[in-house]
Amino acid sequence: MFLIDSILLAPLKGIVWMGQKLSDMAQEELSDEGRIKEELMRLQLQFELDEISQPEYDRKEKEILDRLDFVTNEREKEI
């Protein structure tokens, strides 16, 4: 398990990560447009900051945009 090792060795990252995870779990996933767009913004930022490579960016972007299309199509159907 990730936390067991990291807490002794690492700075404090593991713990923050855990706090983050807990609050994430409280929120629903994959529902609304706003959240997906936010995900895309995060991804763009990671790319801008050279945290991920171009192929990785492209792959994730496609996945997010497909989901965004799906959600907006569903919404249009409802109207």
Place this chain on the structure above:
Amino acid sequence: METATKEGKYIYCVIDSNQPQSFGPLGIGGRGDQLHTICFNDISAVVSDAPMKKYRVSRENSLAHEMAIEKVMTEYTALPVRFATVAEDQEKVRRILTREYDKFREMLNDVRGKVELGLKAMFQENAVYKDILERYGNIRLLKEKLAQCTPEKSHYERVQVGKMVEEALQTEKEIVKADILSVLEPLAAEVKINDTYGELMIVNAAFFVEKKREADFDQQIQKLDDKYAGKARFKYVGSLPPFNFVSIRINTEDY
């Protein structure tokens, strides 16, 4: 299955020029469509031929949109039009210009001579956590104590420390953010603070700055970068189209 997509005019921006002219094959979609003007009075829309379809907000499309406007901005004052605005034909674009002329004119006057500058500041991961451990005695003590317990027995405390670190990080961010803004805000005509992403980002802001103060602004950023060397890093992008301060939303169905 596939039906032919109708061709329309993708609108990038509105500029204060009445010259019929072309800005190169920079149209969205990678077909090499020419960017060109459609004029009314002393203003023009910069457009390219493009299919009337849904445009995904992919990096490729966003960049094409942005680069087209940047190209035009090297010569003219430009009002960016919202991404993926496509009108049926030239006549429709002209109708939009005609009907919104006064508004566009006023906005152009307002934007003239200013540039958008973007700044993101992020804590350096290792440095900031080390700093927090050094300066927040209660966190350090609790962490040392926890190091001697098994995770199973100290689950609650671990979450507790996590919360304390998040709070400390938040406090540190607020302090640095206030410092950065106190230096830069007075140099800008307008400031827009955007959402931050991830746990390390301190500030994500756009500044609308008079061109004559741009050098001064650059210098202040340089000073901040020196001041926070090793602690925070800055990502500074210059002379952008004023996306954060003007964005024309045109509902093409209304014209």
